[in-house]
Amino acid sequence: MENAGYVITGWVLTGVxxxxxxxxxxxxxxxxxxxxxx
Amino acid sequence: xxGSQDGTRLARVMGKGWLTPVxxxxxxxxxxxxxxxxxxxxPPDALQGDAQRLMYVHVPVVMVAYLAFxxxxxxxxxxxxxxxxxxxxxxxxxxxxxxxxxxxxxTLALGSLWGRPVxxxxxxxxxxxxxxxxxxxxxxxxxxxxxxxxxxxVRARRSAFAALIAFxxxxxxxxxxxxxxxxxxxxxxLPDGRLDPQIEGDMLIALLWGIGALLITYAYLLxxxxxxxxxxxxxEGRALEAAIAERRAEADPEPATVGAS
Amino acid sequence: xxxxxxxxxxxxGKDLRIEARSRVTTNQVLPFAGMVLLxxxxxxDPDRGLLPRVAPGLFWVATLLAGLLAVSRAFAIEGENGARxxxxxxxxxxxxxxLGKAASVTLQLLALEAVLAAGMFLLYDVEVANVGLLVLSxxxxxAGVAAAGSVYGALAAGLRVRETLLPxxxxxxxxxxxxxxTRAWEAALSGAPSEAWPWVQVMAVFxxxxxxxxxxxxxxxxxxx
Numbered sequence: 001m002e003n004a005g006y007v008i009t010g011w012v013l014t015g016v017x018x019x020x021x022x023x024x025x026x027x028x029x030x031x032x033x034x035x036x037x038x
Numbered sequence: 039x040x041g042s043q044d045g046t047r048l049a050r051v052m053g054k055g056w057l058t059p060v061x062x063x064x065x066x067x068x069x070x071x072x073x074x075x076x077x078x079x080x081p082p083d084a085l086q087g088d089a090q091r092l093m094y095v096h097v098p099v100v101m102v103a104y105l106a107f108x109x110x111x112x113x114x115x116x117x118x119x120x121x122x123x124x125x126x127x128x129x130x131x132x133x134x135x136x137x138x139x140x141x142x143x144x145t146l147a148l149g150s151l152w153g154r155p156v157x158x159x160x161x162x163x164x165x166x167x168x169x170x171x172x173x174x175x176x177x178x179x180x181x182x183x184x185x186x187x188x189x190x191x192v193r194a195r196r197s198a199f200a201a202l203i204a205f206x207x208x209x210x211x212x213x214x215x216x217x218x219x220x221x222x223x224x225x226x227x228l229p230d231g232r233l234d235p236q237i238e239g240d241m242l243i244a245l246l247w248g249i250g251a252l253l254i255t256y257a258y259l260l261x262x263x264x265x266x267x268x269x270x271x272x273x274e275g276r277a278l279e280a281a282i283a284e285r286r287a288e289a290d291p292e293p294a295t296v297g298a299s
Numbered sequence: 300x301x302x303x304x305x306x307x308x309x310x311x312g313k314d315l316r317i318e319a320r321s322r323v324t325t326n327q328v329l330p331f332a333g334m335v336l337l338x339x340x341x342x343x344d345p346d347r348g349l350l351p352r353v354a355p356g357l358f359w360v361a362t363l364l365a366g367l368l369a370v371s372r373a374f375a376i377e378g379e380n381g382a383r384x385x386x387x388x389x390x391x392x393x394x395x396x397x398l399g400k401a402a403s404v405t406l407q408l409l410a411l412e413a414v415l416a417a418g419m420f421l422l423y424d425v426e427v428a429n430v431g432l433l434v435l436s437x438x439x440x441x442a443g444v445a446a447a448g449s450v451y452g453a454l455a456a457g458l459r460v461r462e463t464l465l466p467x468x469x470x471x472x473x474x475x476x477x478x479x480x481t482r483a484w485e486a487a488l489s490g491a492p493s494e495a496w497p498w499v500q501v502m503a504v505f506x507x508x509x510x511x512x513x514x515x516x517x518x519x520x521x522x523x524x
Binding site: 118172175176178182183186187195196199200203204206207210211213214215217218 | 447450451455458464470471472474475478505512519520
């Protein structure tokens with residue numbers, strides 16, 4: 001694939017951003033649940 | 039659990055236990071299929087080559103961004119209107135705005151990555167790009183405002199107004215930037231900021247699938263973030279105590295022994 | 300309507316009188332704006348003939364930055380001695396309070412712009428073809444910035460981070476005014492006033508919309524504790 005660097009970077013960035021955000025929200029949710037259960 | 043005290047329709051939808059696993063699976067699955075379609079099945083573009091494959095993420099992401107801000111605006115209106123006022127709309131507005139900022143920043147990054155191989159520049163003062171950049175700052179301000187107000191009612195009301203003011207500004211910004219850039223016709227080498235290639239067949243399928251996949255992703259992220267907002271509202275004070283305790287634990291890994299002698 | 304105008308004048312008069320006594324805009328904000336113009340000259344090297352061409356843009360950047368300070372100040376004065384509660388309990392129409400504050404900011408900024416413009420003509424070696432257009436567009440731009448700024452001033456009122464938050468909130472919103480004012484002034488300087496017409500319209504629309512928003516939003520915003 002020509003320009004593979006740009007293409008792959010873009011797609012990986014997309015995945016990381018979206019799933020990373022989901023993971024961060026999940027982490028904060030677990031923390032919140034822990035605090036409530038205390 | 040979220041919304042069990044509310045009883046409103048939104049709360050009931052957000053409260054469904056099966057929502058998260060189903061949306062999570064759909065999200066990951068549809069994004070994976072999008073990757074296959076966009077990176078392999080779809081043919082390279084006649085003019086732009088493989089760089090054009092970024093379109094299959096860039097366009098859906100920017101559509102989600104606009105949708106997210108639209109939801110924020112609508113939720114803000116619903117909060118401000120006395121008949122529908124309810125903290126759930128404030129939660130929804132905040133959650134959607136955060137996703138909107140994330141996707142807007144991602145849009146700009148993807149646009150740069152697409153533009154560089156095709157045009158040779160990371161940025162161009164095209165109306166759409168500039169408007170998108172202003173949009174990012176508008177809602178970064180919204181999020182910053184939210185973070186600095188601790189009283190939930192004050193925060194909800196001020197944020198709602200801030201969201202409306204930002205929304206009203208968007209068409210004004212768009213029109214004035216477009217007019218401004220239309221005065222500068224010299225850039226005939228750069229195709230006036232429009233990267234849209236001719237799409238048909240497998241390319242169209244990949245793009246449509248991409249839009250669907252990103253919409254599902256948005257729904258998933260929105261539900262998750264909304265629930266988090268509901269949880270965090272319940273005990274903002276305790277969250278602060280917990281954070282302080284965590285910081286103390288970091289500084290002092292071993293508690294001092296008491297009553298040594 | 301007459302009551303609204305008299306209440307508006309009351310609030311604007313109060314703010315202007317405070318300025319007349321404390322002289323913050325004249326002694327602090329104006330020199331700040333002047334210094335910004337100087338800094339631009341350092342940054343852009345006067346010998347390259349660039350300054351006269353970019354003078355309108357530099358002027359409006361300096362004015363916008365000064366505007367941030369003016370708006371921030373307009374709401375800071377309410378922060379002391381329970382003045383905000385006083386305003387709320389006074390029975391004044393919130394719309395009048397908003398319009399009065401915005402009017403005061405507008406007038407102060409216009410005065411600042413007059414002095415700054417004189418400085419700009421001298422420092423940057425600029426000539427004007429159409430003074431009327433210059434004044435009209437400056438008036439509209441200033442009214443728009445003051446209107447939007449006063450709404451955000453209320454949104455950020457009472458927050459300890461107001462000084463850093465207000466610029467972030469206001470600057471993206473007034474981007475169209477920045478565009479319009481600069482293009483209109485370029486047209487006024489170069490003697491092609493017809494080019495300015497769409498920009499004058501944009502700024503007028505902006506000023507009207509944000510004034511309307513302010514009038515509507517100020518009441519609810521003033522209500523809180």
